[in-house]
Amino acid sequence: MELGQQAEKFVLHFGEMGGRWGVNRTVGQIYALLFLSPKALNADEISQTLGFSRSNVSMGIKELQSWRLVNMVHKVGDRREYFQSLDDVWDIFRVLVEEKRKREIDPTMTLLRNTLLEEPATEDEVYGQQRIREMLELVEMATVWFDEVRKLPPETLQGLMRLGGKVQKLLGLAHKLRG
Template sequence: MNNPHLKDCVLHFGEMASRWGFNRSVGQVLAVIVFSEVPLSADDISESLGISRGNVSMAAKELQSWRLIRVVREPGDRKDYYGPNGSLWDLAQQVLSERRKREVDPTLSVLRSQLMQVDGQTPDYATERMQEIHDLLELFTGWLDDVQRLKPEQLKALLKLGAGVGKVLELKGKIFK
């Protein structure tokens, strides 16, 4: 961690971490791994961030549960080395789908079960609202699922299209129906 710009970035990732769904150490550990050209051992990380060995172990576990890092082992060396689990593109997709899983799916499942239980009865206002939220979340997550299954090339094309999506939608509307 010689480069001062790198250091600033790692600290920034640490600060942002809580907004991204993990704690400061996890954010810093992720940064240091992503910015490193070679895989790092837990001791490397512990030393360069000035956090305890145990903390690194927990952060690595968390990052593995997000599928953001992977363990690399070198022959003739007993240490674990950590590296990013794929390209930046892969990591971004992983973050998106993991956050969907943690932030939306539980709510969708609670709403579904509440709505099941009142099915048939005439719904009060709150129930109608639950249905509305449920439908919106389902529409959204369904779309995300679909889009994430696109080939990377198509996904990139979609992103580059930007506002052009509107035009293409019109186009589609004119051709069919």
């Protein structure tokens, strides 16, 4: 597969962004290639297109599968495994948020809850626990909100996101009417 100039820019940028998102450059580039590809690709095609070793591609594919961003498919008469990204960008977004939550938010909430079970020994620890309680409440509120939003169909979610600042103005107006 030959990458055009536009695809090459996209793939290289995703590689750079990978480090900021918690994956390495190779994984980011493999994902970008699969995202842009109109057909499923096998590891040799990925390796050849991106100039990566076959072992790097295999490790990258395993990482992407663990994130549930890439699916394996088979072709009749071909023993090789082919890979493709999820098609729907809303599904991709949801999977990414779910995986980030599972890998980062849930362990943080567990730590915060366990810390609050400990008896504070000093005034500083009492203060620290109050701050931790505030942080836990915020994170729990955000996760409950996400759970509700996640249930929305993509069209509704798009409409909600398009409202943007209008929601803030509406909430501000409601607050003023109550106050």
